[in-house]
Amino acid sequence: MKEILMVFLALLLAGGISSAGAQESAPPPDTGTLVVTPAPAPPAPVTNLNAKDKPNDHGAGVVVTWTPSADDVVGSTRVFGYAILRAATPEGPFLERGKVPIGEGVFEDQGSLDEVSPDYMADHVDYYYKVRVISPDTTVYADSEIFGPVQCFGQWFNTNKLPVLIFVLCFTTLAIFFITHARRGAELYIRPLAGIEAVDEAIGRATEMGRPILYVLGLGTAAEIATIASFTILGRVAKKVAEYQTGIIVPCYDPIVMTVAQETVKASYLDAGRPDAYNEDMVYFVTQSQFAYVAAVNGTMLRELPATNIYMGKFFAESLILAETGALAGSIQIAGTDEVAQIPFFVVACDYTLIGEELYAASAYLGREPVLLGSLKAQDYAKAAIMIMAVIGFVAAIVGWDWYVNLFNVPSN
């Protein structure tokens, strides 16, 4: 009995050993066991984080700068970009203000001064910043040290515009000097302007032929300098027209220009002692549509057959249509515009042309008033100064004096 039990136990033991051995040699079954691989190391954080108020702005702007991560090198796949985070306290919560790509080390946090805007950023309030280096795996990142507090506020002077201010002050001083000089009786020479000298002759021609003068103020508004210069010339022309008892037709493109032109012509007739001859319909509004205006003026030219056409002001694509139609009608034509693109068309089709600033000089030329002549002289001296500075700049660019070129650089905000 004992021997049988021993054999049975031995058999059991052998079976267990063999099955255990069989288990060790077969590959382990697939049980879905979680394999944990070590997490990638976060990229190196940025260093030298700095934040300061954005200069030369109206407020609600902070410029954040940093030295890019040491892992932000060519060929590296550890850095995807940078996120800039801001909070009102060092403890947070930090909210993302923007992202910049790799290689960048500056970010402008521009908010809004509008209190109802979701982007509202108050002035004179502490803000804290940190920069997060983002890797391709968004769960892996590195935050920099927190920088702050920094406050934003609006500036009272835009230092970028200092060159402009210096120029304006210098020019104003020059103008005032020459105006004072002229008022004291100094003779200021202006070279002859053929176009303006021809105005008197043209008005005389119109009187002899018994035909009116057509004066076109251009397509500018009353705020344009060319139109303002044109009002002055219109005043002189209207006075002469009133004296010679010729007719004048002034079709206007802009309603405000029309009201000013009416006042100007009326005043000129009054000055000439012929208020009764003034008729409000001499100066009328046509339309504010460019080519509809041209069609109307062309129709007037071909019906009224004015002896003289005077175009002074701002003109655009319609300039050649006006001038050619005037040539067809057989009128003498005097033009003046500061629109550089239209000057060639007027030169080709008109008898006399005032180019660019000659239009502005016309008012001084016609009246010969000291104050006007003085400002013209100031322009001439300013141009001379610009020419000298341009020649120096030409030399500076060759020699490599960047500081000189940068003196005249006016960066935008």
Added chain:
Amino acid sequence: MNIFERMMSVDRRWVFLFLALVCVITYKVDFPVEVRVTEEVRKIHNFIDTLKPGDYIFVAIDYDPNSLAELHPMTYAIVEQAWRKNLKIVFTALSQNGPGMADQAIRDISDSLRLPKTYNGVTYPARDIVNGIDYIFLGYKPYPALVIAGMGQNFRLPFPTDYYGTPLDSLPMMRGIQNYNQMKCVVDISGTSGIDMWIAYGQTRYGFPLALGLTGVMAADYYPYLNSGQVFGMMGGILGAAQYEKLAQNPGNALDMMRIQLYAHMVIILFIIIGNIGFLVSRRAKNQ
């Protein structure tokens, strides 16, 4: 009057008639004309091409029907390229009849986007363009200088509502969009001095990348701004529009009009040569 004197004083009506005939014939007879692309046009195309879906651009349609022939093709080419790339566009029209031009362009281009197309090897699926999601149209306000400067602060300043009367804040596309800072670039397509205002009151003040589309006669005036970097690209007239259509592989009216323009130029040159031959021979005869 001998033949040379006649050559010198051809009645302008013959010039008009001959030019008209050549324009009509070249319009009717279809043949391709080679167009060489210039750097200033390529820069605009490449800039738009590298933008990502969801980026915003600003397109100012500042021209009237009189400049339609030159400027509409470039508007169509740029806007179609932008919408195919799923860019979002803020339109404005700072000329009096500009809203009509913009409205027509938006309708036509939206229709063309309902068909899938392949440009430069990329197939773009058909899609619907939705106001408030793909574009907004701000409309027209007078005094463009002030409007341009005002938009630099906030679009809502001159335009509290869009052209159709919807408050800007209720348009999904305008959430978080304040001013030019959120625009990748501004493209001003204009036939007037509005361009000077965009440069003076817009680009100089706010520093955004500015590209221009302008009529051929104005193009020569704006090279200074291109050279100084204030403007990064420029399309001048039909030629500029044709170059853009060629780059975008989206042939339209501009490429057709190039052949008319080419032959019209040749007619003008022919008359200039005729006039000069007559003038020189007559002068020599007089001197003798």
Added chain:
Amino acid sequence: MKRQIPLALVFIFGVILIIQYFVPHEKSEWIFEFLMDWIYIIGIFALALGIWSLIRVSWDKIRLRRENWQYSVVALLGLTAMIFFGFDYFRNFFNAAGLQNFMFRHFFDYVMIPIQSTMFSLLAFFIASASYRAFRARSLLASLLLLAALIVMIRFNPYFGPLTAYLEQTASWLLNVPNLAAKRAIVIGVGLGIVATALKVILGIERAYLGKD
């Protein structure tokens, strides 16, 4: 007083806006925005003045049967029709329907656009006749101008074969060097003229816009 008040206003607001240009602060921006709103208001009133002037002049021509009074009838009919169709009668009368109105859009697309395009197309013919008349080799300078014009016109002409590349380079040089130099000079002069005239207006030296002294 009739002249003193406008002169004072021009001076005050001129100086304010000059200072505003240099001050980026929020308060300065508020002033700019405030003044901008006023300019819109003044502009709209001025537009009403202009429309009144047009109606009055046209009506007088029709009433007195002056020469070509029929054109004034067309002008008034056009003005009335566009205003009539511009209102939004179905949703809100006081809203402008503008291009969303069927008739308004049709007038715009099929009348306005063709007419304006036609006017602009006149330029092509006028350029041809003006060029024929003006580009004559009267002197050395005129001959140079003629040559430059011809080169720029034919620079993109593909029919000149191997010459096209040289023509293009020459035309680019002409546009980017002498043309640019001359234009920059004119622009600088114009810029100075604008500053001087603006200064004269602000200081009250230039008063032509005010009328009689």
